[in-house]
Amino acid sequence: MTGRHVWSRVRETLRAARDIYEGVFIAPYRAELYREYLRRRDQFFLIAFADLVGAPHPIGFYTLELYPHLIEEFHQWHRRLGLEQAPDGGFRCC
Amino acid sequence: MTPPRVLFFGGKGGVGKTTLAGAVAVGLADRGERTLLVSTDPAHSTSDLFERPLDDTPREVLPNLQALEIDPTREADRYIADVKARLADTVPPRLAGEVERQIDIARVTPGAEEAALFDRFARILTADATSHDRLVFDTAPLGHTLRLLAMPEQLDAWTAGLIARREQVHVLGRMWQRVAGTVAAEAPDPVRDVLEARRARFATARAILTDPARTAFYFVVLPERLPILETDRAVRTLAKYRIPVGGVLVNRVLPDDADGEFVARRRARERHYRDDIARRFGDLIRATVPLQAADVSGVAGLRALGALLACDF
Numbered sequence: 001m002t003g004r005h006v007w008s009r010v011r012e013t014l015r016a017a018r019d020i021y022e023g024v025f026i027a028p029y030r031a032e033l034y035r036e037y038l039r040r041r042d043q044f045f046l047i048a049f050a051d052l053v054g055a056p057h058p059i060g061f062y063t064l065e066l067y068p069h070l071i072e073e074f075h076q077w078h079r080r081l082g083l084e085q086a087p088d089g090g091f092r093c094c
Numbered sequence: 095m096t097p098p099r100v101l102f103f104g105g106k107g108g109v110g111k112t113t114l115a116g117a118v119a120v121g122l123a124d125r126g127e128r129t130l131l132v133s134t135d136p137a138h139s140t141s142d143l144f145e146r147p148l149d150d151t152p153r154e155v156l157p158n159l160q161a162l163e164i165d166p167t168r169e170a171d172r173y174i175a176d177v178k179a180r181l182a183d184t185v186p187p188r189l190a191g192e193v194e195r196q197i198d199i200a201r202v203t204p205g206a207e208e209a210a211l212f213d214r215f216a217r218i219l220t221a222d223a224t225s226h227d228r229l230v231f232d233t234a235p236l237g238h239t240l241r242l243l244a245m246p247e248q249l250d251a252w253t254a255g256l257i258a259r260r261e262q263v264h265v266l267g268r269m270w271q272r273v274a275g276t277v278a279a280e281a282p283d284p285v286r287d288v289l290e291a292r293r294a295r296f297a298t299a300r301a302i303l304t305d306p307a308r309t310a311f312y313f314v315v316l317p318e319r320l321p322i323l324e325t326d327r328a329v330r331t332l333a334k335y336r337i338p339v340g341g342v343l344v345n346r347v348l349p350d351d352a353d354g355e356f357v358a359r360r361r362a363r364e365r366h367y368r369d370d371i372a373r374r375f376g377d378l379i380r381a382t383v384p385l386q387a388a389d390v391s392g393v394a395g396l397r398a399l400g401a402l403l404a405c406d407f
Contacts, residue, residue, distance in 0.1 A: 030273045037266040044259045051203065058245070059252045061209035062292055064200050065177050067193055068184040069284045 038080065045070070045077055098310040100219065100229045100302060101340065101407060102243075104328070105314035106321040107235040110345045113390050113399065114314050114383070115232035116143050118407050120393060121400035122228050123159035130226040131161040134215055134242065135234035136207075138163040145392050150214075156393055160226070169210035174201050184284075212245050216299040236328045243311075244335050246300035253293040260286050303337050310340030312380070317347055317367035326374050341380035343403070344371055349384040381405040 048070070051060040103115035112133070119131040130152060133140040140163055141148040144155050150168055152160035177197055185193055200206065218229065233239040264283055302308050311332055315325045325342070332339055347368070348361050372379065381403045390399050 026273065030270070033266065033270045033273055037263070037270045040259065040263045040266055044256070044263050047259060048256055051200075056205070057252070058205075058248050059209075059256075060203065061173075061200065061206050062213075062249070062253075063256075064174075064197060065180070065288055066285055067177065067197065068181045069288070071185055071189055071193060 041073065042077060042080075045073065097407060098306065098308050098338070098340070099223065099227070100231070100309045102231045102233055102239075102309070102311040103314060104233040104236055104239050104311060106316075106324045109314045109316050109321050110383075111314050112139050112143055112232050113396070114312075114343055114345065114403070115230055116140065117390070117396045117400040117403060119159055119161075119228075119230040120156070120396040121403070122230070122407065123156060124397065124400075126158060127227040128158050128225070129160070129228045129230060130218070131155075131159065131230045131232065132215075132218055133161075133163040133232045134211065134239070135232065136164075136166050136211070137234075140232060143391060143396070164211055164214050166207035166211040169214045170201060170207045173210050173213065174198075208241075212242055215242065216246070216295055219302055220295060220298045236324060240328060240331050240335075243303060243332070243337055246296045246303060247335065250293060250296040250300055253289055253296060257286065257289050257293065260289065304335070306338035309338055311337055312340045313342045314345050315342055315371060315375075316345055317364045317371060319367065322367060322370055322374065329375070329378075339378060340407075341405075342371070342375045342378045343380055343405075344368070344382045346385040347382050352385075 047057075048063045048066060049060075050057045101115075101118065103111045103118070105111050112135075115131065119129050122129045131140065133148075138148070140161055144161065146153075146155065148155075148161050148163050150162055150165045152162045155161050174197060178194060181190060181193055181197075215231075234242070260283065264286070268280075313325050313328065315321045329339055329342075348357060348364055352361075383399070383402055386399070390396060
């Protein structure tokens with residue numbers, strides 16, 4: 001067995017160990033983290049634009065100026081809800 | 095001790111807020127203080143009082159005195175136009191039409207003009223103090239005004255909450271990117287910047303409004319039952335918002351030399367209410383202004399009335 005073979009076996013083993021570690025510990029955490037990120041983003045969206053769902057709030061007029069920056073996030077949000085088209089009555093993007 | 099720079103005149107509808115605010119503003123201007131008189135009542139009468147047209151830019155009505163009437167409709171239109179102008183830079187063209195449509199809908203929602211009026215009010219209040227030594231606000235009837243003055247606190251709290259949530263989103267987004275191995279360069283969050291700028295203005299307005307060295311709210315009251323009761327409640331509401339009360343001005347008191355049996359009967363009634371005013375407001379009473387034989391109007395009339403006020407603002 002040459003030294004090169006030994007090293008390639010070691011590298012393979014390390015790679016497999018990393019994949020197992022990744023699959024067991026990181027992947028579920030990553031998915032959960034992503035879900036949490038989306039949840040928080042939706043919450044922010046709902047609070048900034050509560051008037052879209054019929055709940056009046058004091059800064060509705062001032063959050064208008066956020067529209068231009070949030071339109072893409074809004075698009076992702078309604079797609080995630082399973083709506084291909086933006087719901088009518090709120091602000092629309094497609 | 096220098097008196098507060100910002101004066102408010104408020105009270106129940108029809109008690110003479112505009113006239114007394116005008117008289118005080120003329121008095122300040124006459125003694126050399128550069129004064130800005132601002133009407134926040136959408137049903138403006140400042141231009142009637144000065145017998146000349148006024149609008150939403152400061153107009154000189156006499157040396158050292160400028161006046162303006164905030165126009166909520168124009169303020170709301172201006173704000174909408176401003177938001178739309180910024181859309182061009184940030185929204186992809188395919189979305190621009192829909193976003194504009196939504197903004198037009200928001201323009202007509204209840205509260206839009208009130209918010210726009212507050213925005214202008216806050217800008218005047220927080221503008222740097224170099225152009226005017228004194229600000230005199232002639233306010234809308236008490237209900238509206240109390241809401242207006244309570245707005246900085248509520249809006250500040252709301253905006254702070256939104257900023258905190260936005261920050262959570264930002265932190266989680268960055269954590270996720272790191273775990274996913276897609277971490278990009280730290281990008282500024284324009285949403286957060288917009289919210290922070292808003293909040294800074296609300297906080298400054300609130301700091302000015304609650305500082306007795308900078309703000310005084312004067313109530314105008316008549317020796318009549320309903321104005322007394324409403325003012326009594328409003329004094330306590332202002333205390334709740336920590337807005338300093340400068341005092342109470344008792345307006346349209348029957349002059350001592352008015353005669354006749356009818357007047358004598360009115361005076362007996364008035365005595366009762368003046369006692370009530372003294373009991374409720376005590377040492378807050380700054381001036382007692384007699385009822386005039388003729389309407390007070392124009393700069394000369396306001397000057398004469400100002401002399402009767404005999405109170406230092």
